[in-house]
Amino acid sequence: MTRPSIRRRRGTLGAAAGTVLALLLAGLTSCSSGNGQNAEAGGKVTLTFTWWGNEDRAQRTNEAVNLFEKRHPGVTVRTSFAGYEAYVQKLATQAAGGDLPDVAQLDYRQISQYAGSGTLLNLGPYIKSRTLRTADFDKGLTRTGAYEGRQYALPMGRGSTGFAYDSTVFRKAGVATPRPGWTWDDWVEAGKKVSALGMKGPNGHAYTGLTDIGVNEDAFENWLRGKGKKLYASQHQLGFTADDLADFWTFTDRLRRQGIASQAKDTAQISGAVEDTPMGRGLAATDFNWDGPFLGYPPLLGENVHLAPVPTTDGRAGQYFKPTMLIGAGAATHHPKEAAELIDFLLNDPDAGTILGVTRSTPPNRKVAAAIGKGLTGAEKEAYGYGRKIAAYGTEAPPMAPPRGDVVLQVSFTRTYQRVIYEMQSPRQAADEFVAEAKRELR
Structure with a gap:
């Protein structure tokens, strides 16, 4: 089956101003047939497979699925994808109805929520029968898809966080190339020097050295871990205090007030798509992100965009390797074996590894990763090399999947900080409010 080419999207799904319903309808348009119906009604088995991502990921994934169908002539796969925010909302709606797709891409934040509610298929029997092979996976990475001793998902990639930065602007500002071990003070100083250039973005807004990372829970987690703390102590308890969060938000808010980090109206447009970030819109020289989405910056801004490690605190790196995303199967699937076979193939x-490349960051299968690494170029080569650089510098083991309430709290984290940048609350007030909400959610 040949899938039609996918229309260019420019990342507007997450930032669309319409209703949630409009987002969902626009975001999860089927890529396997124009009207969303089964493209091959005569197939013996039809699977649904959905993920979030950009065009490049969609095109590569559909090409890999085409190859799977050729090798499994009795199976048809209906595919769909969306921007992250629309995808998460749609998947939550499906999970609430006990009707997840046969195969779905998952964030590690969703594992506890969906496994705990019985909407994910236990993959253990298929791993035991070797329908799903995990021998060439890192055991610590694989465990992030487990919940209460059972394996409900497997990693699709191994990635880490970093700062995308514009090397041309850095040179113009006299900022040295960031290296492993650079500090948060170094990061702030880089932001000051770039902001002092007095540049303007395409919309006339100030071009800043930094994107405001206060809006990003992942950035907060890295900052915390650099101080020897963590986001969650258990499935029902935070690993930080309101004082910790108030310190972080005071730090980031001060950078915004000083004109070093992005303005509130630009930060508020961040949605999960690189096109909607201040950096992606030509308004900032840096952006915190994962190494997988990093691939979206060079097509927008040129080959001068590179990836720097997360800054350290007293020599301690807070970043870690985690599954960039995982893949699992819906508990209600009528074709669990075929769903497991599709997961194993991807x-x-x-051959699937060659097609997919590093669109979901470094493949979890070590042999596949080593094979594709030899032929990578450009941004893909940099993302692959970045992972090797970070591994050589040293990282801690990834945390277990977050509690079920984290999906709600991640949204609340962003929403609460937006009240800070619009000066509706102080960092202290916002931190107290968020921590109180988190404790209620985790009970």
Whole structure:
């Protein structure tokens, strides 16, 4: 089956101003047939497979799915994808109805929520029968898809956080190339020097050295871990205090007030798509993100965009390797074996690995990763090399999947900080409010 080409989207799904319903309808348009119906009604087995991502990921994933169908002539796969925010909302609606797709891409934040509610298929029997092969996966990474001793999902990629930065602007401002071990003070100083250039973005807004990371829970987690703390102590308890969060938000808010970090109206447009970030819109020289989405910056801004490690605190790196995303199957699937076969193919088949490349960051299968690493170029080569650089510098083991309430709290984290940048609350007031909400959610 040949899938039609996908229309260019420019990342507007997450930032669309319409209703949630409009987002969902626009975001999860089927890529396998124009009207969303089964493209091959005569197939013996039809699977649904959905993920979030950009065009490049969609085109590569559909190409890999085409190859799977050729090798499994009795199976048809209906595919769909969306921007992250629309995808998460749609998946939550499906999970609430006990009707997840046969195969779905998952964030590690969703594992506890969906496994705990019985909407994910236990993959253990298929791993035991070797329908799903995990021998070439890192055991610590694989455990992030487990919940209460059972494996409900497998990693689709191994990635880490970093700062995308514009090397041309850095040179113009006299900022040295960031290296492993650079500090948060170094990061702030880089932001000051770039902001002092007095540049303007395409919309006339000030061009700042930094994107305001206060809006990003992942950035807060890295900042916390650099101080020897963590986001969650258990499935029912935070690993930080309101004082910790107030310190972080005071730090980021001060950078905004000083004109070093992005303005509130630009930060508020961040949605999960690189096109909607201040950096992606030509308004900032840096942006905190994962190494997988980093691939979206060079097509927008040129080959001068590179990836720097997360700054350290007293020599301690807060970043870690985690599954960039995971893949699992709906508990209600009528075809669990075929769903497991599709998952195994995407993760372990060498030809599928070549097609997918590092669109979901470094493949979890070590042999596949080593094979594709030899042929990478450009941004893909940099993302692959970045992972090797970070591994050599040293990182801690990834935390277990967050509690079920984290999906709600991640949204609340962003929403609460937006009240800070619009000066409706102080960092202290916002931190107290968020921590109180988090404790209620985690009970």
